[in-house]
Amino acid sequence: MLSRTTVSALAPELRPLVDPAELRTRVVHFGLGAFHRAHQAVYTERAAALSGEPWGITAVAPRSARTARALREQDCLYSLTERRPDGNRCRVVGSVVDALAMGPDAEKVDALLMDPAVTVVTLTVTEKGYQRSPFSPVIERLATGLAARMRAGAPPVSVVSCDNMAGNGAVLKGVLRDFVQDCDWPDRSVILDRMAEAVAFPATVVDRIVPATSEADRAGALDALGLEDALPVTGEPYRQWVLEDSFAGPRPPWERDGALLVPDVTPYQLTKLRLLNGSHSALACLGMAAGLDTIAETMASDWGERLVRALCAEVSPTLPAGGPDPLSYADDLVVRFRNPAMRHLLRQIGTDGPLKVRERWLPALRELRGRGADTPVLELALAAWALPTQEPIPALLRSVGAADLADDDSLTAAVTDRLPALRAGRIEI
Ligand SMILES: NC(=O)c1ccc[n+]([C@@H]2O[C@H](COP(=O)([O-])OP(=O)(O)OC[C@H]3O[C@@H](n4cnc5c(N)ncnc54)[C@H](O)[C@@H]3O)[C@@H](O)[C@H]2O)c1
C-alpha cells in the first residue's frame, strides 16, 4: 500500500515533489474530492517545492469519514495520473499532510481554523455546499471556526472558493455572513465587523477536467506504482487557476506554478463558465439524448465539435472584455474535449442539472434575449435538458428561478419545438 515508507522505494519520477514530513498545515481545505487532489493540491505542492516554504494542506471531508480514513491510512499520499493522448503519466502527490472528517473531527477542524499558522482556507464542495435553507453543514462549520478565530484575535485569513460559480468569493462571503447574522450568538455583530476586516474572500477560476475515479483508474494506479492506492485521481494535462489578488495574509506562492493573480477574475470566470462548462453541460444533455456515454465519444459524433463551436459563437457576445480570446478558447476546448485518453461520463456532468443550468446557460440566454439576439443553440441545449424530465418548458424554467424566461413565449415555444427531433434521437444543430 502507498505510504511514506513505501513511496521512498518508487522510481524518482513517481515520487512526490516534496517530502510531506517537512510540511506544516498552513492551508485547510474543505471537500476531499477528486478535483482538489488534482488541482489545488498540485499547485500547492509545486509552490512548496519551488519556494522551500512548508505549505501543507489538511483536507476535511464534509460527508465521508471513510474517505478521510482511507487517505490517512496511506499517510495522505495519493497518485495523480495525467491522461495524455500520447499516454499516461502517473506520480504521487505529497502536499496533503492530514485528512479529517468534518463531523467526527469537528474540534480538530475548529482548532485548525483558529491556528495562526493557517492563513488560507479553500473549498471544493459543489454548488450544493453553498446552500442556505437549510445552511449546508460546511457553511456552519466554517462560520463557527471563523467566529472562534475572530474572537481569539488570530491573524487574518483568506477563504477561497474553488467551485464553479460566478462570483464564487462573494457568494461564499454572503452565505457565511448570513449564517452568522441568523444565529443567536450574542457577539454576532462584533464577529461580522471583525470578519469584514480580517477575512478575505478572493474570487477564483479553477480549471482542469477531472473525471470521477473509476475501478479501472485504481487498477491503473496499482499498475503504474506497484502499490495499492485507494484514492487515485486522473485528469487531463491542462490546468489553470486564476485568482483575485486580494488575499488577507500569507498564501502559497501558487504563481510559481503558473497560477494567475489578477485584479478581477470576472472575464476569465464568465468565459470558463459559459464556454467550457456551458458546452460541457450541453454535450452531456445532448449526448445522453443520443444514447452516448462520454464526452470524448460525443465529440467523435458528427455533431459534437459543431455543437461546441456553435455554442461558443452564440454565447461569446455576452463575455466582458479582458478575458481569453473566445475563438482560440473554443479551439482549445475542442482539443481538450476530444482527448481520447479521458473517460469523462456524461451522466457525471449531467448531475445537479438545475444548479448547473442556472450558472452555465441562463445568464447568457437572458442577456442575449434582452438584446433581441437569436439563441438556437441554447434552446436546443435546454430542450435536451428538459427531455428526460417530461416537464413543460415554462414550468421547468420556473423551477430553476427563471420566471422571466418562463414568460418568454417565443423562447419556450422554440425550445418545445425542438423536443420531437430529440425524442427521435436526431441532434439538429
Ligand atoms: N472535477 C472537475 O473537473 C472540476 C473542475 C473544476 C471545478 N470543479 C469544482 O469542484 C467541485 C468538486 O468536484 P469533484 O470532482 O472534486 O467532485 P467529487 O464528487 O469528487 O467531490 C465533491 C466534494 O464535494 C463535497 N460535497 C458534495 N455535496 C456536498 C454538500 N451538499 N455539502 C458539502 N459538501 C458537499 C463532497 O463531500 C466531496 O468532498 C465541483 O462541484 C466543481 O465546482 C470540479
Ligand SMILES: O=P(O)(O)OC[C@@H](O)[C@@H](O)[C@H](O)[C@H](O)CO
Ligand atoms: O464538476 P461539476 O460537476 O461542477 O461539472 C462538471 C464539469 O463541467 C466540470 O467539472 C469541468 O470538467 C471543469 O469545470 C473543468 O475545469
